[in-house]
Amino acid sequence: MLIAQITDLHVVEPGARLLGEIDTNACLARCVARLQGLQPQPDLMLITGDLVNDGTPAQYTHLRALLAPLAMPLYVLPGNHDSRAPLRNAFSDHTRLPTGEDGPFLHHVVEAGPLRVIMLDTVVAGETGGRLCPERLAWLDARLSEAPHRPTLIAMHHPPFVTGIPFMDRIGLDGAEDFAALIARFPNVERITCGHVHRPVQARVGGTVAGICPSTAHQIYLTFDNGQPDAWVGEPPAFQLHLWHEAAGLLTHTVMVEERPAGRLD
Numbered sequence: 497m498l499i500a501q502i503t504d505l506h507v508v509e510p511g512a513r514l515l516g517e518i519d520t521n522a523c524l525a526r527c528v529a530r531l532q533g534l535q536p537q538p539d540l541m542l543i544t545g546d547l548v549n550d551g552t553p554a555q556y557t558h559l560r561a562l563l564a565p566l567a568m569p570l571y572v573l574p575g576n577h578d579s580r581a582p583l584r585n586a587f588s589d590h591t592r593l594p595t596g597e598d599g600p601f602l603h604h605v606v607e608a609g610p611l612r613v614i615m616l617d618t619v620v621a622g623e624t625g626g627r628l629c630p631e632r633l634a635w636l637d638a639r640l641s642e643a644p645h646r647p648t649l650i651a652m653h654h655p656p657f658v659t660g661i662p663f664m665d666r667i668g669l670d671g672a673e674d675f676a677a678l679i680a681r682f683p684n685v686e687r688i689t690c691g692h693v694h695r696p697v698q699a700r701v702g703g704t705v706a707g708i709c710p711s712t713a714h715q716i717y718l719t720f721d722n723g724q725p726d727a728w729v730g731e732p733p734a735f736q737l738h739l740w741h742e743a744a745g746l747l748t749h750t751v752m753v754e755e756r757p758a759g760r761l762d
């Protein structure tokens with residue numbers, strides 16, 4: 497089982513650029529081409545939020561057009577830049593996505609061969625930070641309790657740990673301590689994978705490994721200085737591949753979108 501993850505695409509209207517300068521649409525097109533060239537092809541792909549930048553129907557329409565070349569099944573979660581209703585409308589063919597009648601959140605579960613993937617919605621409409629309220633934690637507890645021995649990957653937009661980057665930690669996740677206490681009860685949680693921070697960071701959460709996937713577009717400027725204003729940086733766009741290995745468990749590789757020269761070592 498090979499799972500691709502892309503995150504923080506920040507797609508804008510055709511011809512537009514994010515902040516007037518970042519061509520996020522072209523970045524996604526390059527990432528899609530890179531994914532198409534992978535051998536073997538991933539069995540499925542997770543997209544962990546900030547699919548578009550402003551949550552408008554037009555941006556979701558363009559997102560679907562940019563993703564159209566990919567043949568693998570896609571599973572999507574909202575980020576703080578998304579809007580749930582237009583997102584759900586744009587992916588109305590995705591029968592696993594809950595409808596409005598199932599409650600306000602876009603949680604769902606993906607059975608991926610030997611692995612179970614829990615897509616956990618951390619978004620608070622109108623806010624930049626995320627939240628795991630008692631209702632969401634109860635949903636997660638119920639899903640984990642259904643299959644306490646099955647290797648499980650939890651995907652979410654907001655990471656459940658601080659990164660040390662002050663301007664990102666100020667827009668972090670409420671409820672992370674309760675989440676960690678819940679995860680600690682389920683040693684079958686193989687990995688937690690997130691977006692939001694636009695750079696690769698790893699931490700231990702509830703006794704398991706949690707990580708952040710870089711963005712397909714711009715990355716977040718790396719600083720540990722509390723006085724540093726919010727800033728982006730043109731570090732290389734990347735995505736992740738999560739490979740299920742029968743003996744080792746889940747192995748996560750960060751892959752740069754741009755291909756560089758390659759040759760034999762011998």
Ligand SMILES: [Fe+2]
Nearest residue numbers: 504546575692
């Ligand atoms: Fe983002």
